[in-house]
Amino acid sequence: MFKKILIANRGEIACRVAATARRMGIKTVAVYSEADANAKHVAVCDEAVLIGPAPAKESYLRGDKIIAVALATGAQAIHPGYGFLSENAEFADACAEAGLVFIGPPASAMRAMGSKSAAKSLMEKAKVPLVPGYHGDEQDPDFLHKEADRIGYPVLLKASAGGGGKGMRVVENTAAFKDALASCKREAISSFGDDKVLAEKYLQRPRHIEIQVFADTLGNCIYLFERDCSVQRRHQKVLEEAPAPNMTAERRAAMGDAAVAAAKAVGYVGAGTVEFIANQDGSFYFMEMNTRLQVEHPVTEMVTGTDLVEWQLRVAAGEPLPKKQDELKITGHAIEARIYAENPEKGFLPSIGTLRHLETPEAANFELGGIPNLPSAVRIDSGVREGDAISPFYDPMIAKLIVWGADRKQALARMAQALSQYQIVGLATNIAFLKRLVEGDAFANADLDTGLIERNQEALFPPARSVPAAAVALAAVALVEQEKEQSAAQSGANRADPWGQALGWRMNTAYARKLSFSDEHGKNYQPQFSYLHQGWLLAMEGIEAHVGLMSQDGVDLSIKLGETSVHGTVRRDGELFHVFTGGGHYALAYNDPMAHAGEAEAEGGRLTAPMPGKVVAVLAKAGQQVKKGEALVIMEAMKMEHTITAPHDGLVDEILYAIGDQVTDGAPLLAFKTA
Template sequence: MFDTLLIANRGEIACRVAATARRMGLRTVAVYSDADAHARHVAACDVAVHIGGPEPASSYLRADAILEAARRTGAQAIHPGYGFLSENAAFARACAEAGIVFVGPPADAIAAMGSKSAAKTLMESAGVPLVPGYHGQEQDPEFLRRQADAIGYPVLIKASAGGGGKGMRIVESDEAFAEALASCRREAASSFGSDQVLIERYLQRPRHIEIQVFADGLGNCIHLFERDCSVQRRHQKVIEEAPAPGMTPERRQAMGEAAVAAARAVGYVGAGTVEFIAEPGGRFYFMEMNTRLQVEHPVTEAITGHDLVEWQLRVAAGQALPVSQAQLSIHGHAIEARIYAENPDKGFLPSIGRLDALEFPPHVVFQRGPVRVDGGVQAGDTITPYYDPMIAKLIVHGQDREQARQRMLRALAAIRGTGVQTNIAFLGRLMDDPAFAAADLDTGLIEREHDRLFPPAEALPDTVPALAAAAVLHAGGLAAPEARRLTGDPWADADGWRVGGVYTRELPFSDGTRDYRAGLRREDGQWRLTVDDGPSQALSWSARGTHPAHVRARLADLDVQGAVFIQGRRLDLFVDGRRHTLEWRDPIALATGESDEGPGGLSAPMPGKILAVAVAAGAIVARGDPLIVMEAMKMEHTIHAPHDGKVLEVYFAPGDQVRDGDALLALGPVGDE
């Protein structure tokens, strides 16, 4: 066994690998970019080496810098994590040439599976079933369109070198093919350095089921059962669970044997995942093989009781797999939810900014337990545009699926994160969705259940503005009347006492869709609250702490309690497992009509690069027309016209970098000159 391990990655996987390596008595080395100087994974390792700028291309994708860091620190092995260089055959080969152990499969196995087209050809020869489609080298757009016509719509265009849902487009008709192909190629070239694609029949209501395989260098190869990863958005996994609901022993055996056959066909060593698409009737087809550890590996660890990272390190050191296929069994059910800094209500757009607060329910870290959190960021960290916006993975384990689902619901409700938008509330709705609860799963579940998962905004109950008002008063040093100190000196009692006997105050709040006016009045030692034009109601409260403030309020005969974080004029209230974000509106700014945005402007939702501009000054556009295509966080985002109008000016050209909030173009009424 080697004694020093360099971890060529960041975030939660780097923290996970560091924790396992430390438990095994290994010395660990972190690498970091300018953006990660104070990151959690840096503190988790014994030594840290700076390798470049914040962009992955100038740091985590620099094989030369990582190998130099290994040489300088005496690392005998490199764990690539997932993403970045984890499936880079040239990097694995360079490690071998430098005499450094690459904790992963041989370079030839990575190369064989690195191209989806080549992998499918190889799998076909190995007898692994494939989805009907075109996987060849010819890439002429007209030729590809004819292939799609022959396959029959809908079809799926996929980046041949891709993964993680990037470089994928569903095409419903011949007319939409050219635009989808161009967009897919742009995203593929940006993310993977190759714009080659393949075309496949798009299966209706399929499930995404993958098999965890593991092989050692002594000829042993096994599978550790399956994971269901069907619940996806934008072709990226949201929820993973193991075992797959409804899986029969016969189907599990058939899929496991196919996965092992795929691994043996390329001389695989280490942890890998063979991904299948499965039709409702039970037929399954090979999609791809990920030649690395997967983000969702904790659910497999939970149901088998084995540490897959430890297995990786032992196999990389030349040791045999610790168990045989016959010694493996499934215990209970596990579910993983990916917690992202993103806004589900805006197409899951990533949310960039400082993570002001982050609190999880009681849990274990990187271990097996009823509730587990694998995280790579902490309160005070910044979610940047350079890397995947994942905050953490929440994993729960139960005796059966329903117990695991209920545990996930409770754990999600107990998370408190502020400063950026998150998908936590969405995940809670997803866990509670009748289709998910009944295990009626397929890759289109989120779209199919859209109305349930994205309900229209509802007016807040009066108790929420009441709690917000109490928190503001508490933060301002005002005590509740029942908490007054009764010093005998009214000037010393900070409870809103006034010589005239009456203290009034108005607190305007907004939740982004509706304004709320909380009118406060203190008279005769009693606070009263009026929300908008509603009745005046008695208000009493108690509070402790500051960040968060734990506030309990009673409005008339209704009780409410929650944790309130106040950051500037933003209030994040966590009440009954839900997060409510209110802006404490500045009355002066409202009175003068000041606004953060100029009229008619369209702003960049995050930092990124302009890929295409579909309009020019003077163009007449209709609501919903595509205006600008920008790339952010390796994904394309199309800016559409919010209403009919005339383009007055375009401020950027393809190739330009834009900052969060930059005005992209000016859109005025059709009659503007």
């Protein structure tokens, strides 16, 4: 076994690999960019070496630097994690030439599966079922257009060298083909350096089911059952679970055998995932093979009682697979939710900022390699801590939340509970969206397909609702209690002087004050607090109730609101009160009447960048008349394209940036005059 390995990655996967290595007594070397100098993965490894500036192409994608660090630190092998160099055959070859073990498949297998079109030709020979489509080398736009017309719409365009949902477009009709192709190729060249695409029939209501395969250097190859990854947005997975709901034993065996055949066809070694697109009738087709460990591997570990990273290390060291096919079985059900710094209500726009507060549900003492402890069975894989920043340079994942249950019903309940306990302040997250998704009828009833989110837009993106009176009351109580503490601290020796304390005391009368809070949608709440001998009288929007503080432990409050007991956590961040209660998170801005800062006025008529990024296309010209919703500028940020559209009918007055320009968050991209 190796004595020291280098982890050529960052974030939660680097921390995940380090945890298994530590358990096995293997030393670890981390590499990091200037942006990650204080990152968690740097802290959890035994050594850490700086390899370059923040952009990945100057740091985490510099295979030569990484190999040099491995040699200098005495590492015997390199674990690439996923993403970055994990499926780079040239890097695997370079490791071998340097005398280092690449903890992954042979470069030949990566090359065979790295091109979607070549892989499908190979799978056809191995008799693995394929979706009808065109997977050849001809890339002339007119030719591809004719092929799409032949296949029949809707058609799915995919970057041949792609993955992670990048370089994919669904084309609904022949008129939309050329624009979709241009966008697909542009994103493909940006993400993978290769604009080759393939076209295939886009199946209606398909499920995305993948099989975890593992092979050793001795010719053994097995499958560790399936994962259902159907719940997606922008072709990127949101929820994953194992086993797949409504999977029969016969279908599981057929898909497992097909996956093993696919792996053997390319001489595979190590951990890999064979992905299938499956119809509701049970038929399935090969989609692609990911020649690496997957983001969603924890759900497989949870139901099979295995540590797949340990298996990777043992196989890379030349050992046989730890288990044979007949020794594997599924125990219980596991679900993984990807917690991202993003705003689902704004098209899942990534969010940038600092994790000013982070509180997670209590995780079980889950030992990798064994069945999770009961009854909590919650696991959190994360690469960030409170105080860390989510930057524009890398994927905005905060954590993976994984739960295990004796069955799917129990796993669903535990996931909903765990999401209710997750608290993040400082940036937008998808936690509330995930909770609606998990508790929604479609997912709860396993009515799964890749269009689940789009089909349930109304339920998953409900209209903005008023903040509950209980949450407003909690914020108000937290505010007045803070004022009491501050005034008491400032009173010093005069603590007994009622005039110097914010207790609301008045001679021969009761003091009433009107507070003002605003929610994130701009709605104003004005609770009137009348100070009583004990507690307060709250009046707000037809509600009048006595409020009393029952207990307080730091930011955790219990209050009595009328006859109801209300419990919650109130985190203050400047003038913003974050209230966590009843499984919800409510942000209330306190409108301090003593504050002198006025509201910042937005520049009228200028469309701004939603986040830092690069301009990749300018679709309008100065002086051009445009219609509402017409695309004007396309930006690339956080590894995704974002289209800036006209907010109204009007005139493009001036273009302020050119293709290739880097822009900052909030920068005006063009001047626009409303018609």
